[in-house]
Amino acid sequence: MxxxxxxxxxxxxxxxxxxxxxxxxxxxxxxxxxxxxxxxxxxxxxxxxxxxxVKIPQYVYNATPQYKPKFDALLVELKEAEQKSLKESERLEKEIANVQELKMKLSKMKTFTKSGADWFFFDGWWATAVLE
Structure with missing residues (x-):
């Protein structure tokens, strides 16, 4: 050589x-x-x-442009649903507070029966209901 x-x-x-x-x-x-x-x-x-x-093909990432509008729309929808959920939660919390208040008032209510009618003392008032 x-x-x-x-x-x-x-x-x-x-x-x-x-x-x-x-x-x-x-x-x-x-x-x-x-x-x-x-x-x-x-x-x-x-x-x-x-x-x-020898050519090595270059990878072109083109998935984002197709799905970006869909993703943004889903984000907007998610935020709207979150706001709705928060409003509904507030409404339910108020309703629960009202029910608890009524429950407390009902537990303090006094009753007696006189001549076929039930009398209730509720919230400072006497009321009657005729039972048949």
């Missing part, structure tokens, strides 16, 4: 079993390697052409 081939064989022997083929292809493709190693221009051109022809 002579020249560049011997150098490459020596590097491959030193590297052992793990040969970085991609690194070696970059080495052959670069113009600096062409000048430094003195390899044939045809070989370098073949590697360079093959290396340049």
């Amino acid at each position: 002579s020249g560049a081939g011997k150098k490459i064989a020596d590097v491959a022997f030193i590297a052992g079993k793990t040969i970085d083929w991609e690194g070696m292809s970059k080495l052959f493709v670069s113009d600096e390697a062409h000048k430094e190693k003195g390899t044939g221009s045809r070989l370098v051109d073949i590697y360079k052409q093959a290396y340049d022809e």
Whole structure:
């Protein structure tokens, strides 16, 4: 062997079993390697052409533009539902307070029966109801 081939064989022997083929292809493709190693221009051109022809497709993220309006609409709907829920909670809390107040008043209510009518003392007033 002579020249560049011997150098490459020596590097491959030193590297052992793990040969970085991609690194070696970059080495052959670069113009600096062409000048430094003195390899044939045809070989370098073949590697360079093959290396340049490899195209890795770029991932284009296009999901957000499609779903952004839907997501924004859902957020608005969620906020409206939250406001409704808060108003309903306030209304229910007031209703619970009223029911508890009525329960307390009913527990203090006194009753008696006179001549077939039930009399109730409720909230400072006497009331009657005829039971049949």
